[in-house]
Amino acid sequence: MLAALAIVAGGVTVGVGGAGAVSTGSTGVPQCDPYGGAQVACDNDTFWAAEQRVGDFRMSFAGSDELVVGQNAWLSASFSVGDAGPQASLPDAAVTNVTFHTPKGFEFVGVSLYSYTPNFYPEPTIWTSPDSTAVVDPVNGDVTVTAPADGWAVATRENGAGSIVSGQVTVRAAFKATELVADGTSGVTFTGTGVPASEGWMATGATQVIPVDLSGFGSLG
Numbered sequence: 001m002l003a004a005l006a007i008v009a010g011g012v013t014v015g016v017g018g019a020g021a022v023s024t025g026s027t028g029v030p031q032c033d034p035y036g037g038a039q040v041a042c043d044n045d046t047f048w049a050a051e052q053r054v055g056d057f058r059m060s061f062a063g064s065d066e067l068v069v070g071q072n073a074w075l076s077a078s079f080s081v082g083d084a085g086p087q088a089s090l091p092d093a094a095v096t097n098v099t100f101h102t103p104k105g106f107e108f109v110g111v112s113l114y115s116y117t118p119n120f121y122p123e124p125t126i127w128t129s130p131d132s133t134a135v136v137d138p139v140n141g142d143v144t145v146t147a148p149a150d151g152w153a154v155a156t157r158e159n160g161a162g163s164i165v166s167g168q169v170t171v172r173a174a175f176k177a178t179e180l181v182a183d184g185t186s187g188v189t190f191t192g193t194g195v196p197a198s199e200g201w202m203a204t205g206a207t208q209v210i211p212v213d214l215s216g217f218g219s220l221g
Contacts, residue, residue: 001164011095047201055095055194056081057154058166061203063186066210069177072109073207075100076172078186085144086163093193094151096173103184103207104143106175108134111145126155130169145171151192181209 047065051058058080064073077098082090102108111134119125133146156166187201 004034019165042105047205047207049205052202054092054190054198054202055192055196057095057190057195058082058084058172058194059188059190059202061205063205065205066208067177068212069180069209072174072176073103074174075108075186075188075205076170076171077190077203078170079152079154079192080166080168081156083167085088086159086161086165086193086218088163090156090159090164090166091193092153095147095169095171095190095192097146098149098188098190099144101143101185101204102143102175103181103186105177105179105181105184105209106141106207107178108136108141108143109174109176110134111143111171113145113152113169113171115152115155115167115169118157118159118165120157120159121156132171134173139219143173147172177209179209181207181213183208194219 014155018171045064045066046062049061051060053059060078062078063075067073077093077100081093111132113130113132115128115130130152131148135144135146136142137144152169154169156164157167159165184207185204185208187204189198189200189202194213
């Protein structure tokens with residue numbers, strides 16, 4: 001019988017060759033945040049899905065749109081609460097799990113998480129790496145990342161002017177491209193506070209895998 005691959009991690013989950021569990025430490029500040037606020041920008045080979053409003057959450061979905069066989073692609077879902085910008089009040093809300101639809105021709109590598117609380121001088125920006133468990137569906141390869149019992153709470157902070165702004169929780173999965181893919185369709189869905197049941201993917205994207213990177217001018221020989 002095929003068994004799902006379950007991996008428990010503190011902030012970062014690393015794929016393994018067989019069924020089992022590994023525990024890793026936090027990576028601290030994330031290497032790349034496509035939604036703003038990161039110290040390192042993402043590259044341009046990225047698709048962006050339209051922002052979705054689901055329950056109390058705003059969800060953004062992005063990922064790699066083109067890469068070479070053998071390289072790693074990424075899919076990222078980011079969650080904020082309420083409307084964009086300062087608000088008079090914001091709900092308390094937590095994400096409980098996120099499921100990524102793995103594109104054809106990709107194998108799961110690992111997942112990382114971080115929670116971001118906005119900075120208002122003189123308070124420092126706060127980054128944390130929440131714990132998670134990742135399970136790979138043995139049939140379709142979809143990856144479900146689950147929070148501890150209390151969920152991943154989306155942080156909020158007063159801005160010093162009487163308003164409140166939302167922080168952000170981001171779940172980012174990595175996949176290795178194992179074959180050429182003309183149009184690898186990905187998707188994402190999630191559960192959380194006040195989120196209605198979903199009958200399909202809440203957002204989708206597409207990733208192409210090509211035999212060689214033609215973005216530069218290097219020799220192909």
